[in-house]
Structures are given as structure tokens and as C-alpha cells.
Amino acid sequence: MGQRAGRIAFACIVIITALIPSDGAWAANGAYAVDAADISEVGSCKVESWLSTATNTDFSTVANPSCAVNIVRPVELSMQTVRFRSDGDWGTILAPKAKWNIIPTGIGKLGVAFYAGGALDAATGENLAAFAVVPATFRLSETMRINVNAGWLWDRPRDRHYLTYGLGFDWKLTDVLQWTIEGFGQAGASDVPSVVRPRFQTGMRYRPNEIFSVDIIYGRNITGENANWITIGTTIRFPVPGSKPEHHRTGHL
DSSP: OHHHHHHHHHHHHHHHTTTOOOBSOOOSOTTOSSOOSOBOOTTOEEEEEEEEEETTSOEEEEEEEEEEEEESEEEEEEEEEEEEEETTEEEEEEEEEEEEEEEOOBBTBEEEEEEEEEEEETTTOOEEEEEEEEEEEEEOSSSEEEEEEEEEEEETTTTEEEEEEEEEEEEEOSSSEEEEEEEEEEESOOSSGGGGSOEEEEEEEEOOSSSEEEEEEEEESTTSSSOEEEEEEEEEEEOOTTOOOHHHHHSOO
């Protein structure tokens, strides 16, 4: 693929992942690509990180700190740092993002949010991409929900525009285990067929307490490279002192 193509591919996953994630306080997040409509409780922060390795030897490590603050209205701000290897070339991408909840989620009703951001090459400062996404969440119960994402992605070096999409299902199996399955991708013109093919991930989240959780995820074609991926991720949370536990508010981990 080459260094430029590798940077663009990883910019795309930074964008669709979204990370990235709630007063309803939970989002799909970490290494999962399909986001939920909630944002974190104002005053809380978290640090998500994950390591992904592919059967074609591609590799990435991601750190994604985020905090929710009140700037006129509540907004969740995050900054992903992605260090990757693609086709033997190394690079680093920075991806800032801001997310707002528009309609709160609830059992039996649709919640809606909006987020936008960009991606740039940390070494050169080159702007690689810009994106905007509308996540929607329908909570079937306290333990099951469906997340739907629709958005726009601009691949700036190639000056191409894509429609991004995602559909995910979260099921809280026990008080400490949650299963997620999701399909996502981008539609548009590409010289590489796998870039516009659907992408897939499924994984388990183990959350033994309010502060820490770990994810183990299998993925296919997650950066548009037509390879299989294994991802291990962690989240460390810094909740508002005295606030109601996050998973008690949403029913999810």
C-alpha cells in the first residue's frame, strides 16, 4: 500500500471508530467502531487504549483520552493518538473529536447524537481527513440495544468523499460481561476494492468494577485491508465523585 496509503487507511478507521466514546453515560467505544448516542457525564473522564494486530502483519496501538465538559451545552471531547505499521511503514495519526447528545436515549425510544472531527499526520501536520457522524441508539431493554451510525468522510489526500455507515448490537449477558457484534464501512469510489467492502467486528467486554474494563475483539477487514484482526483493549474511567454508577444508569457496560 505504501506509507501514504497506509496513513489514509488508518485515518479512516480512526474516523469510523470512534473510539470513540455518557449523562446517559455509555458509548460503543474503545476499539468498537459503531458508536452509541450517549455521551459521558459532565465532569467525568476516561482513557481508552487498545492494541490490534492483523494476519497481514499490519499493527496499531491507540490511546484515546476523553472528558465531558459543559461549553454552552454538554460536549464530550477526545483526542485519539494512533501509532501504526502498514505494509512495513510506520506512522502516527492524531484525531480530535467532539460529540454532542441531541435526544437522550431511553428504553423503547430513539436517542440521537452528533460528532465531528478530523485526522492529521503527527509527523508532517498534513490534514488527512474530516468526518461527521450521526449515531442513533434504540434501547430494547436494560440489557440490549441497537446502534445505527450514518455519516460523511472526506479523504483529503485523494479528495474523495464517502458515506460511512454502521450497525451494532450490544447485549449485557451478566453483571460483568457484555457481547457486541457490529458491521460498518464506507461507500464510494476507491481504487482498492476492499476499502469499500463491509467490515465486521465481534467481541466480549469484561467489567469487574466501575473503573476498569477489558475487551477482546475479533475483526475482519477493519481498515479496508482484507485481513483478520485481533484486538485487546482497556478502559480506565474517572467518574464524577458521588455520581450514580455508569452501568446503573444505562444498563450497559
